[in-house]
Amino acid sequence: GAVVSQHPSWVICKSGTSVKIECRSLDFQATTMFWYRQFPKQSLMLMATSNEGSKATYEQGVEKDKFLINHASLTLSTLTVTSAHPEDSSFYICSASSNGYGYTFGSGTRLTVV
Amino acid sequence: GEDVEQSLFLSVREGDSSVINCTYTDSSSTYLYWYKQEPGAGLQLLTYIFSNMDMKQDQRLTVLLNKKDKHLSLRIADTQTGDSAIYFCAESSNTGNQFYFGTGTSLTVIP
Numbered sequence: 701g702a703v704v705s706q707h708p709s710w711v712i713c714k715s716g717t718s719v720k721i722e723c724r725s726l727d728f729q730a731t732t733m734f735w736y737r738q739f740p741k742q743s744l745m746l747m748a749t750s751n752e753g754s755k756a757t758y759e760q761g762v763e764k765d766k767f768l769i770n771h772a773s774l775t776l777s778t779l780t781v782t783s784a785h786p787e788d789s790s791f792y793i794c795s796a797s798s799n800g801y802g803y804t805f806g807s808g809t810r811l812t813v814v
Numbered sequence: 815g816e817d818v819e820q821s822l823f824l825s826v827r828e829g830d831s832s833v834i835n836c837t838y839t840d841s842s843s844t845y846l847y848w849y850k851q852e853p854g855a856g857l858q859l860l861t862y863i864f865s866n867m868d869m870k871q872d873q874r875l876t877v878l879l880n881k882k883d884k885h886l887s888l889r890i891a892d893t894q895t896g897d898s899a900i901y902f903c904a905e906s907s908n909t910g911n912q913f914y915f916g917t918g919t920s921l922t923v924i925p
Contacts, residue, residue, distance in 0.1 A: 702917075709912065736856060736857065743849075743856065743857065743858050743859045744849065744856050744857040744859075745856045746855065746856035746857075759856075791913075793913060795915070802822055802917040802918065803900075803902070803915070803918045804915075804917060805904075805913070805914070805915035807912045807914060808912060808913045
């Protein structure tokens, strides 16, 4: 079946640095990518939606200058957390869809900012 | 990665029960989850079950786990139109550092 590879699985970075998370669809064309952040009660908050070749649409309350999303090709989307702070420590997960037909999730990235 | 599978679509009549099924392959799964996604929203955690449990009930929701067959189901009693959404099952190990989601089941409730 469809596979989305998300890297890295976990990362520790220093406060003030930037971290890039990649999501690749391995065997299908991801026309739409979704980025989520998981909060302590296990609900996943939708951060942004991106269509290939277009600017991402951010949800209310998500800083687009802090969470940079690039979806330059049909198989790759990246989320860059810029100038990371400890409060950005969380679990980030991507999901990809091909023309709205089903969703395939990455396995997530655990970010710890120290 | 691990395989988590769901059927893509389910339609039920209002007032009937809905049963959404999920199968997974990872025998080391510790937690199994059901999430609900309404249009344009994130994934809301509905319920979860530990792998050493067989059943969990929470109001209209009943989760059944058959660990031998690696089969998880979510039963919604007295399904309402507000239950129309996409339902995802997911599993994780006890570290919680890796999640594996199903593709989602789109539930349509017919008035």
